[in-house]
Amino acid sequence: MPVTPPNRCRIVLIAPPVEDAAAFEQQLRAAISGGDIASIILPAYGLDEASFQAFAERIVPVAQSANIAAIIAEDTRIAGRVGADGLHLEAGRAALEEAIERFQGRLTVGAGGAKTRDDALDLGEARPDYIFFGRFGYDNKPEPHNRNLALGRWWAEMIEIPCIVMAGSDIASVSIVAETGCEFVALSSAIFGEGVDPEQAVAHANAILDDTAPRFGE
Structure with missing residues (x-):
């Protein structure tokens, strides 16, 4: 992996719903072997607290050992217990502001759930570390969702806070996302889907x- 991160849109992995944590750990290790990854977001997908914590305890150190930021979705307590690098929140502005007041500086605090420009601006006023356009588990079509692309393009042009845009199930869709000017492209099924080699997909x-992503500052 390069010592200096590339000066262009980078990959954020979204963990899929997982039945076998050991098997997913091997998938993640393979993905890491494929090259640059900025971070991984771990959603609970309805797991009970103990099961989600056990999963996070297994996955977070694997990511961190590869200099990949591990971000826990929604659960501040588990984020603290497992020594995660960040929190991802989709519970609205009040919860976001509370988390930023409590944790920003110690943890990355990111925001998701915005479906409109007004939603995004409202969350942005809380000054999260990033904003995410997309929905976990909904990257089931080859192309990114047009709304997410439009929001990402508008945000990248107007707002300094970094944004992540969800790609599609086709790995080639990262190019479409990068064209928006966003800082990060989120990938899940394109990396961890059935029959996919995570190492080859990340590479x-x-x-x-x-080859295609705009270089920042140029």
Whole structure:
């Protein structure tokens, strides 16, 4: 992996719903072997607290050992217990502001759930570390959702806070996302889907981004 992160849109992994944590750990290790990854977000997908914590305890150190930021969705207590690098919140502005007041500076605090420009601006006024356009588990079509692309393009042009835009199930869709000017492209099924080799998929995504993504500051 490069010592200096590339000066273009980077990959954020979204963990899929997982039945076998050990198997997912091996998938993640394979993905890490494929090249540059900025971070991974771990949603609970309805797991009970003990099961989600056990999953996070297994996955967070694997990510961190590869200099990948591990971000826990929604659960501040588990984020603290497992020593995560960040929190991802979709519970609205009040919860976001509370988390920022409590944790920002110690943890990355990101915001999701915005479906309109007004939603996004409202969350942005709380000054999260990033904003996410997309929904976990809904990257089941080859192309990114047009609304997420439009929001990402508008946000990247207007707002300094970094944004993440969800790609589709086709790894080639990272190019479409990068064209918006967003800082990060989120990938889940394109990396961890059935029959996919995570190492090859991450390598392919990075190669596409190297060839097509705009360079920041140029």
